Amino acid sequence: GAVVSQHPSRVICKSGTSVKIECRSLDFQATTMFWYRQFPKQSLMLMATSNEGSKATYEQGVEKDKFLINHASLTLSTLTVTSAHPEDSSFYICSARVDTSVHEQYFGPGTRLTVT
Amino acid sequence: DAKTTQPPSMDCAEGRAANLPCNHSTISGNEYVYWYRQIHSQGPQYIIHGLKNNETNEMASLIITEDRKSSTLILPHATLRDTAVYYCIVRPPSGTYKYIFGTGTRLKVLA
Numbered sequence: 001g002a003v004v005s006q007h008p009s010r011v012i013c014k015s016g017t018s019v020k021i022e023c024r025s026l027d028f029q030a031t032t033m034f035w036y037r038q039f040p041k042q043s044l045m046l047m048a049t050s051n052e053g054s055k056a057t058y059e060q061g062v063e064k065d066k067f068l069i070n071h072a073s074l075t076l077s078t079l080t081v082t083s084a085h086p087e088d089s090s091f092y093i094c095s096a097r098v099d100t101s102v103h104e105q106y107f108g109p110g111t112r113l114t115v116t
Numbered sequence: 117d118a119k120t121t122q123p124p125s126m127d128c129a130e131g132r133a134a135n136l137p138c139n140h141s142t143i144s145g146n147e148y149v150y151w152y153r154q155i156h157s158q159g160p161q162y163i164i165h166g167l168k169n170n171e172t173n174e175m176a177s178l179i180i181t182e183d184r185k186s187s188t189l190i191l192p193h194a195t196l197r198d199t200a201v202y203y204c205i206v207r208p209p210s211g212t213y214k215y216i217f218g219t220g221t222r223l224k225v226l227a
């Protein structure tokens with residue numbers, strides 16, 4: 001149980017275009033999902049907290065108009081990178097929080113974004 | 117900022133126990149300690165968590181000191197597949213329960 005998927009696993013796009021990344025909890029419902037970004041040889045950096053049916057909460061320094069998050073159902077959150085630039089190239093990882101007393105997170109496999 | 121401190125790297129011989137330390141000296145009484153690992157280019161994998169007592173599951177054991185200011189993750193018989201970056205995380209007791217990742221420990225298991 002507790003499987004989280006991401007789609008696509010890797011994407012290459014041209015500078016100035018937008019890219020959508022999907023995060024799904026496959027066998028449980030998640031009212032809260034998280035989006036992280038990871039640059040090579042660095043740790044995961046939390047970008048935002050995604051809450052089903054409400055606006056996402058962004059971490060300091062993360063542009064909400066550039067990284068659009070939608071959490072329309074209890075099993076799906078999407079991250080759209082708008083007007084992508086080469087510096088947005090990174091590994092994007094989502095997680096879904098299990099709504100139990102422990103509140104642990106399960107992570108997706110990640111999406112490798114390359115902007116050319 | 118991350119609330120944990122870990123050594124940047126460790127080596128361990130295959131078949132031996134790997135003991136990964138974590139310092140969380142500012143932990144509060146109702147904050148959990150979680151351990152995850154990340155194999156290259158994959159999402160982090162949950163290993164174990166604890167609050168006050170030592171914990172064991174099929175993957176590892178977690179030893180938390182009595183004052184809760186540090187903990188040790190133990191992989192009893194390390195294999196080459198355990199080579200990964202291991203993250204120790206202190207999870208807040210309320211709110212969104214978000215994780216703030218530190219730099220982790222890069223464990224290399226040697227044949």
